[in-house]
Amino acid sequence: MPRDLPLNSLGIPKPPEETRVVVAMSGGVDSSVVAAELALEGYDVIGVTLQLYDHGAALAKKGACCAGRDIHDARRVAETMGFPHYVLDYENTFRESVIDEFADSYLGGATPVPCIRCNERVKFRDLLETAKDLDADCMATGHYIRREMGAKAELHRAADPIRDQSYFLFSTTQEQLDYLRFPLGHLPDKAATRALAAKHGLPVADKPDSQDICFVPNGNYAAVIEKLRPGAAEPGPIVDMEGRELGRHDGVIRYTIGQRRGLNIGGLAEPLYVVKLDPDRREVIVGPKSALATRLVPLREINWLGDAPLDSRAEWRVGTKVRSTKPPMEAILRPLGPDAAEVELLTPEEGVSPGQACVFYDLDGTRLFGGGWIWRGY
Template sequence: MLDSTQKLNSLGFAKPPAETRVVVAMSGGVDSSVVAAQLAEEGYDVVGVTLQLYDHGAALAKKGACCAGRDIHDARRVAEAMGFPHYVLDYENTFREAVIDEFADSYLAGATPVPCIRCNERVKFKDLLETARDLDADCMATGHYIQRKMGAAGPELHSAADANRDQSYFLFSTTPEQLDYLRFPLGHLASKDETRKLAARYGLSVADKPDSQDICFVPNGNYASVIEKLRPGAAEPGEIVHVDGRVLGEHHGVIHYTIGQRRGLGIGGLSEPLYVVKLDVDNHRVVVGPKEMLATRTVPVREINWLGDAPFTSRSEWHLSVKVRSTRPPREAVIRPLSETEAEVELVVAEEGVSPGQACVFYAPEGSRIFGGGWIHKG
């Protein structure tokens, strides 16, 4: 048996893998399947858990959705092949209350929500993590592409080695306490090809399974149809108005538009390209204007989760980099704390299409560390 003076195992515990229980959150995709298979092969006491998040009937009709009926089946097959127990937990009510309802209400309020972040924050890294503790697991592992590294003050969150797969934007709200318990075995891999090669090596049936592209409960990326189903009557028509006051046309519901949108506005024949610059929900108006009106340098942020070593309010300013959308690179910024959970973010170079409901994630100016982040709201 190992003692505290001996080498830690690959999950950071001073005991043999066989004495280390790890719950693996299995979506049925290739990433989490490889994590489970790899840990099982290394001799860990693996327990696979898959969450049923929404109705199977709707899910089965949609290819590439996580936690659907087919995906539960795929996760179970991996567990059977690798010889570890697998459980399916019904989280439909929790998921609807914590994620789907807010998603619909945010769109109705003119915001552009990111439900995947809320799912990690409120379901996977909260309720599922507590389930893992109830199962007497030493830790919980996921297939996310992000890295957990030990720093001078404890575990730190770092971007994935593969920038194209990095999921740090979606995991900024991971708390220090959660980070202490979580493990991300894929974060160091150089590419997704390496993951698929591992899946093939383990003989997993999901080795060639396509990646999930859309939000799991939104078929074909059609947000408006989901919102109309959840909130009947939500698509109330109104006017499309230029910032100078001209009425340019009509729309079939503010929920069909997002800040920064140019295509599909239904106001062709104009000499200048126009973009959605504001959603006036109260008056059912979509306000459009020239591209330069999308640019902003001041971003109000709240619900901040801080992952720095020193307290957030210990400085009047933090000079970091920030992402205001998942698809954009980090940009230089000055973060001025207003409280422990609120701040004003000043972008050194203006960004276009900054939208309430999106996340603003904080990164080290150099290196890969994530310092947390918060939610953009209307100033």
């Protein structure tokens, strides 16, 4: 291939018709638009949908990602646009890599984010390797995030801050990023995506967005965990920060850090919130709202996407998110090794919980520098 061949729209020095792209299709409008747009540009598109669990089982729910209806919808889009589509059975992989850890994390008093693990361990590891086995030049997804070229491929927040999914993609490695493409990241809003779907006559143009975690019916985490781990919901005491019993609960798995409702504690002078969970003692610890404020956050399993190694400095000034829905806030990142650190939040955050992610950004821009997992070190 001549070195001076111009790059195509995916940044690959080939004509589109000679560029094979595997598109990860969930059956929703986002990934469907990606596949349709690339097909119309002349790329050699292959659509792949993962069956992540038995859509006839009790864990599935109508409209969930990669359940039966979504597989059908992805196939219809492929037929409409005239490219091949395959369904791969990843049920065992998904259970072992995502669902089991989700259940065990809740049993350990953490608040897991399974969507991140799904991207990390299923879509961007196993499916990506499948794409390479199909001799694809790259893999494209419908995530709202931007891939830009600096000295190397970089991840940046999406143009639409409401749809930005960078928090859920912090664990994307540099090697994966070199192979991945995210064609929707530059769009101004979801309406623009739906307009493209309507323009192409896609059958999913008006399909509602999926809600909650795909394998959790109606957001009822406790019910799923009890099904996966029978006997997990053992009762125990609700205690204040001095250890005095204030009431009883029917399972630690039914509570999360920062929760106020559902404590069933009467006669209190001020509202109390869940400030800690102790699964070993089966205790739910409650306290005033002020006790939720966290300034120092210990992290491990850090994925770092900066230009220099994480531990090449004593500290970094970064923007951080400890939940997906809030804008980045200024913080100091102090490395404790190549994949561990402590973050000092300059503005304390409420409800920080083990099992969640802390994600790093360029303080003055949109670049994602990676992130790590909050653990029970404070």
